[in-house]
Amino acid sequence: MTINALERLLSGTFADPDVAAMLSVPTRSVVIAESLAGAEADLVAPLALGRRVAVVADPRTQAVLGGRVADALAKIGSVSPIILSPEPHADMETTAMVRETARSVDALVAVGSGTINDLCKLAAAQLGKPYIVFGTAPSMNGYTSISAAITDNAVKKSLAAKAPVGVFLDLTVLAAAPKRMIRSGLGDSLCRTTAQADWLMAHLLFDQPYRSAPFALLAEDEADLFGSAAALVTGDLTAMRCLARTLVLSGFGMTICGGSHPASQGEHLISHYVDMMADETCPKTFHGEQIGVTTLTMAALQHRMLADQPPQLSATAIDRQSVIDHFGSERGEECWREFAPKRLDDGRAAQLNARLVRDWSGIRQEILAILRPVAELEATLMMANCPTTPEALGWPPDLYGNAVRHARELRGRYTFLDLAVDAGVL
Numbered sequence: 001m002t003i004n005a006l007e008r009l010l011s012g013t014f015a016d017p018d019v020a021a022m023l024s025v026p027t028r029s030v031v032i033a034e035s036l037a038g039a040e041a042d043l044v045a046p047l048a049l050g051r052r053v054a055v056v057a058d059p060r061t062q063a064v065l066g067g068r069v070a071d072a073l074a075k076i077g078s079v080s081p082i083i084l085s086p087e088p089h090a091d092m093e094t095t096a097m098v099r100e101t102a103r104s105v106d107a108l109v110a111v112g113s114g115t116i117n118d119l120c121k122l123a124a125a126q127l128g129k130p131y132i133v134f135g136t137a138p139s140m141n142g143y144t145s146i147s148a149a150i151t152d153n154a155v156k157k158s159l160a161a162k163a164p165v166g167v168f169l170d171l172t173v174l175a176a177a178p179k180r181m182i183r184s185g186l187g188d189s190l191c192r193t194t195a196q197a198d199w200l201m202a203h204l205l206f207d208q209p210y211r212s213a214p215f216a217l218l219a220e221d222e223a224d225l226f227g228s229a230a231a232l233v234t235g236d237l238t239a240m241r242c243l244a245r246t247l248v249l250s251g252f253g254m255t256i257c258g259g260s261h262p263a264s265q266g267e268h269l270i271s272h273y274v275d276m277m278a279d280e281t282c283p284k285t286f287h288g289e290q291i292g293v294t295t296l297t298m299a300a301l302q303h304r305m306l307a308d309q310p311p312q313l314s315a316t317a318i319d320r321q322s323v324i325d326h327f328g329s330e331r332g333e334e335c336w337r338e339f340a341p342k343r344l345d346d347g348r349a350a351q352l353n354a355r356l357v358r359d360w361s362g363i364r365q366e367i368l369a370i371l372r373p374v375a376e377l378e379a380t381l382m383m384a385n386c387p388t389t390p391e392a393l394g395w396p397p398d399l400y401g402n403a404v405r406h407a408r409e410l411r412g413r414y415t416f417l418d419l420a421v422d423a424g425v426l
Contacts, residue, residue: 004221006032006245006248009023009217009252010025010027014217017213018211018213023217026146026163027164027166027255029046029166029167030169030248031043031167032169034237035170036134036169038072040069040134041073041075043166044109044132045076047130047165049077049106049130049132050107051106052078052105052106053077053108054102054109055079056098056102056111057082057084057110057112057116058083058087058112058116059083060086061112062083064173065134065170065173066083066112069111069134080102080104084116088116090114090115090118090148091151095126098119099123102123103127107129107132108129108130108131108132109131109134110134111134113137113138113181114140117143118142118148119148120133121164122148122150122161124161124162125162131162131164132167134168135167135169135170135174136173136177137174137177137182137185138174138177138181138182138240138247139181139182139188139286139287139288140188140288141188141189141246141248141251142251143247143248143251144163144248144254145254145255146259147159147259147260153330153331153334154330155410156275156276158264163255169244171237171240171244172237175236175240179233182240184288184292185232185243186232186288186380187286187289187290188288189225189250189288190291191294191295192218192250193295193299193370193377194298194302194371195261195264195265197302197367198266199262200367201416202414204362204366205355205363205414205419206414208414214252214253214254214262217253221242221249224242225239226376229380229384232384250263261413266294266298266407266408269411270403270407271287271291272410273403273407273410274399277327277399277402277403282396289387292381292388298415299372299374300374301404301417302371303371304420305423305425306364306371309360310357310364311423312353312423313353313422313423314422315348316342318409323335326406335410338410339409339412342414344422
């Protein structure tokens, strides 16, 4: 029987394509099964989390799975429920509440998806305690990453956190999640191509560190996932297993690299900008729904920039005051600290232009080799009835236009957004 990439990774037999070694991750157990009902205590007991655990959920995830998990774990130890408010926010204030409430326990048990997992992994890191997660929706790829997407001082950040000791995904529960959350997981998986292209471009142009390992982990499943997109929203457990494995492996790719570089680049910056700058008239959307749309934007921009002739860069025109004027004083100062180190002066622009002229053919071909056509990405989303345009998300054109132009100012990573603006294309 063929052993898949996840099984090889967990058993320590997945060869690292970058160095002569086997890949390893801190998570000790990942179980993806058609049903985990009745097996929860048996899955958790070998992890030796201690006698006292806090089970963290919100009212919805508590009803879906949290009560079942708490009842099962009560057979092997003491359980303290932490029920968050409906639709909790992944911010520093809520993290502090979880942290303080969980001080007396030995470990945290997250029951939920993106927000609850991020809150628990950051609180666990701050407390120096282990945590595990029972997923309730296949909505994002952060279950196994060591980063938490947390809003701090009105700025969305990717903060160093703690990897889970165990990840448990009941496919029947995942398949019963709201269809928008399933579509969100597909959208979050779509950005492998654009994130890899951004990261590889920064490596080839600036000699920044780059790893191919995260993408090798995903290579076996990507075509199957895209091909089964329509089945995801029909309750098909085979398609759901492929999505769940992809999300888990994408998170592990970030863990292996020590950050979100392989799964969060220009497409995520656009999404983060909208999260920060949209007003209350914008409808609520899921992170992965946003990433599906922003991935199409980034893919189109990347293909446009990878034309036969190399782009010609100029010194970065944006200064500190313009960033503050756009984002406001508090957020602007924080954005400026991130953005300032990657600004190009005349000398640096001239050096990069010389490299682009000399090496463009190789750079272009290497990046094109890892991209997927925009039409293929769009068709994948459409098969699952995912949003494919900003308008479908309820985003005003002015907001999205500003997001594409200004999102690069949020973070220090040099992406195709930067290349396009510095080349006068945006």
